[in-house]
Amino acid sequence: MEKKNLVIVGGGSTYTLGIIMSLIEEKETLPLRKLTFYDTDHARQEKIAKATEVILREKYPELEEFKYTTDMETAFTDIDVAFLQIRTGGLKMREQDEQIPLRHGILGQETCGPGGMAYGMRSIPDMIELIKDIRTYSEDAWIMNYTNPAAIVAEALKREFPEDRRVLNICDMPIAIMKSYADMLDKDVWDLVPGYFGLNHFGWFTKIEDKLGQDYTEVIKDKIVNEGFIPTDSEIANDASWQATFATARKMLMDFPEYLPNTYLQYYFYPEDMARKEDPDNTRARQVIGGRQKRVHETCDKITGSQSLEGVELTGDIHGAYMIRAAASLIHHLNHIYIVMVKNDGIISNIPEDAMVEVPAMLTKDGPKPFAVGEIPAFYKGLIENQYAYEKLVVDAYYEQSYMKMLQALTLNRTVTDVNMAKAVLDDLIEANRGYWPELK
Template identity: 65%
Template sequence: MKKQDLVIVGGGSTYTIGMVMSLIAEKGNFPLKSLTFYDIDSKRQEKNAKATEIILKEKYSEIEEFTYTTDKEEALKGADFVFVQIRTGGLEMRVKDEEIPLSYGAVGQETCGPGGMAYGMRSIGDMIELINDIRRYSPDAWILNYTNPAAIVAEALNRVFSDDKKILNICDMPAAIMVSYADILGKEIWDLVPEYFGLNHFGWFSKIRDRDGNDLTDQLKSHILNKGFVPEDSEIADDPSWQKTFKQVQIMLKDFPDYLPNTYLQYYLYPDNMVKKEDPKYTRASQVMDGREKRVFKLADEIIGAQTTEGADLEVDIHGRYMVRVAASLAYNVGDIYIVIVENNGIISNLADDAMVEVPAVLTNDGPKPLAVGKIPTFQKGLIEGQLAYEKLVVDAYFEQDYNKALQALTLNRTVVNAPVAREILDELIVANKEYWPKLN
């Protein structure tokens, strides 16, 4: 089995150490020759990297080389795989993405509604530049992108790199939900075979089967309706915000019992309730900075200080394991089924072919082979059509530098709807993002 040269772009991320632990847990499925971190923030990356050096020494001595750098060419040259997890503007801009819409009574969330548009408009340019750099230095590398908001980023990248068949956009949220399904069913997540359709952060599980073909969907629905639903993935299980999010699934399923919903649908189906639950002066971004960010970097400091991982609370989360298993299926032609983002081209037969949809696909060394979904019902189709139009208009607004299309996008979005409010939010977001967005005319 060929050992891989892997680059993680965004080495300063709070998810990086978890990804390293996932690479260790999955080294039998995806063995590494080398691991490289790349980030433009040398200080954040160095802390993760210094801790990673110790982790690898103790838990992955087989790896031949580990390096970290802020030099793109040094990082990207000769890579087999590049995992991309960038956040243009950092958590400080996420605070504005959430606070500004909430101040107008609209949903403030990093990937949904106005916050998602702001984050997406910041991400597009950096992602295009990064893909071009990767192709300059590693023309044959697989690029696994999980930069948010994945739907907007995937739409933009598909327009610019439509001929590049080794870019795969992917989100771990369906997997994080499936971890909780597996716990309910007394199984491992890898034992479950999902049927799923939608857009990123905007989809539904139509069926959950086991590998023997047994349909477990009704069992799951019954449990959620009667006993509730809780997060089980180690990264989010103890987070009060995520606990509330998973609890909302029970309400969504009672109102719309046909399919098991993605948790993010709460923002579109119950926007007023979501606004009421948030504190505009202490949003989710601030909670992350006071919570996960401090926890992860404190852990890194402890490992560095002790020069050992002994006693360190190191956990493997589904975010990392899912990405690594996806990479393994691509690298070694395994043919496992994972939920990924691909161009529709008839997969959902009553949606436009150029929609970037999130569906199960068989992953081979020739890329994803999506499984047909067929026609979807009117309710879900109507919701998806509106969200898809919003996503396309956001990307149009970016490339065409068109204020009106950005306004149309926000007015269409179910988290805003009201045109005068959309205009007020947009105008304030433009000021907040003047260093990152193109000038909208």
Template identity: 70%
Template sequence: MKKQNLVVAGGGSTYTIGMIMSLIAEKENFPLKSITFYDTNEDRQQKVAEATRVILREKYPELESFSYTTDKEKAFTDADFVFVQIRTGGLAMREQDEQIPLQHGVVGQETCGPGGMAYGMRSIGDMIELVKDVRHYAPEAWILNYTNPAAIVAEALRREFNNDNKILNICDMPAAIMVSYAGILGKEVFDLVPEYFGLNHFGWFTKIYDKEGNDHTDTIKNAITKDGFMPEDAEIANDPNWIKTFKQVERMLNDFPEYLPNTYLQYYLYPQEMVDKEEAGNTRARQVINGRQKRVHELCDQIIADQSLENVELEVDIHGRYMIRVAASLAYHNCDTFIVMVENNGIISNLPDDAMVEVPAMLTKQGPKPFSVGPISTFYKGLIEGQLAYEKLVVDAFYENSYEKAMQALTLNRTVVDAPVARQILDDLIEANRDYWPALVARKEREFAIN
């Protein structure tokens, strides 16, 4: 089995330590020759990387090489796989994305609604540049993208690199939900085989089978409606915010019992309730800054100070394991089934061919082989078409520096709907993102001066 050269782009992420522990846990399935971290923030990356060096020394001594860099050529030359988890603007801008909509009575969330639009329009340019850099130094590398908001980023990459068959956009949320299904069934998550359709953060499980072909869908539904639903993945199991989110699945299933929902649908189905439970001074971003980021940085400091792992507890999470199992199936032609984002091309037969849909696919050396879904019924089609139009308009707004397209996008989004409110939020987001959207800022100011 060939050993792979892996690059983690966004090496300073708070998820990186979990990714490293997952690589160690999965090293028999995805053996590595080298790991390289790449990040544009040298200081942030150094802390995580130096802690990683200790972890690898103790847990992965057979690894031939580990390094970290801010140099693109050093990072990407000879790479076989690039895992991408960047956050343009960092958590500081995420906090703005969440606070600004809340000030106008609208959902404040990093991937949904106005916050997702702002984050997406910041992410697109950096993602395009990153892919071009990887292709310059590693033309044949697989690029596995986790960067949020994945639906908007995937649409932009589809337009920019339409003939590049080695870019795959992935989200771990369906897998994190399946971890809880597995807990209900007393099984391991990778023993489950899902049927699923939708867009990223906007989809439904229609069936859950095991590898022997047994249908467990009704068992899961009955367990959720009777006993509720709780997160079980290590990264989110004890997080009060995620516990509330998973509890909403019971509510969604009672209201719409046909399919098992993705947890993110709560923002689109109950937007006012989501607003009412949020505090502008304590958004999810602030909770992450004071919670996971603080915890991870303290853990890294402890590891670096001790130069050992004796005083820390490290866990494997689904975020890393899912990405690695996907990579292994692509690298070694395992033909395993995973939920990924692909161009529709008739998979959901009554949606546009150029939609970036999230569906199960068999992953081979040649790439994903998605399974047909067929036509979907009116309710789901209507919801998806509205969300899809919003996502496409956001990408249009980025490419055209168009205030009008951004305004149309927000007005279409189910978390906003009201046009005057959409305009107020958009104006505030443009002001907050002056350093990231200079062309859009200039165009808006020019057009408003003329009017």
């Protein structure tokens, strides 16, 4: 299999080491000649990159070239695929996204509700410029975007690059959920075939089969209800917040047993409960800073200091493996099926044509070939149309610099709904995001 060149944009991310280990574990799936990190924060990236040099020397000696850079031309020239994982404003602004809504008594979360809206407004301009920069140097590279909030980002990219068929928006949450399904069935997650529909972080599994057509949907439902539901992917399995999230997914299934829910639906179904559980002085961002970030940086320092992996345990995770396998299917025309975001165009026949939906698709050298879903029941149709209207209005507000459309978006969002509350939160978010958001009128 021909070796390819990959750039990881956001090389300083705390998720990068997991991707590196997944690249090593999946080297037969997507063999590489060159790997490049690109980040605008040199110091943050260098810490990850210096450790990566040691890891690659020990675990991936056949890789011909590894480098890290803050120079776009160096990063984006002669690449076959780009993984995009940026966070405009960093964890400092994520904490604002979470704290400001919580001060008003409503949900503070990085991709859902007002926090997700704020993050989306910061992400849009950087994502647009980033893709333009990549296209300046590599016209035909596959661009795989998993920058959050993916639904809002995907809506903006659809408008900005309507003819670019090599930009794919993708999220790892469905496969992380499927990993737990697979483990409860004692199956390999890659042997499961999902039925799924929705928007990003707002969808449902309709069916889980194996590749021989054996349907396990009702078995999974029964096990979740009677035995509980836990995260099993290595990145989240021991995280108390994720454990609570999967426990709430069990409640969602019991309340609405028709389909298996995406875990993120908890924020929209039980927003008051979710808000009450959060502590503005110990937000998820603060937990990441003191948890995963601290752990990853200490690991990097240990590896770099000893120039060895001795005594260090590192593994790949489902997040990295998913991106790698999806990229390989696109590049090598493997026709494997993954859940990705695509323009609806009748896939879900009774919601807007222009919505960016999240559905199973066969990934080919010509791009994703999504499978038709057909009509969905009224309850799910109503939820999706409301959520899509919110996402669309956020992107409208960005392009039109419209305060009114931002207010309309927040009023529609199921985590807010109250106009007075929407105004108060929006005004605080505008103040906190000066210099990141366009000036709203």
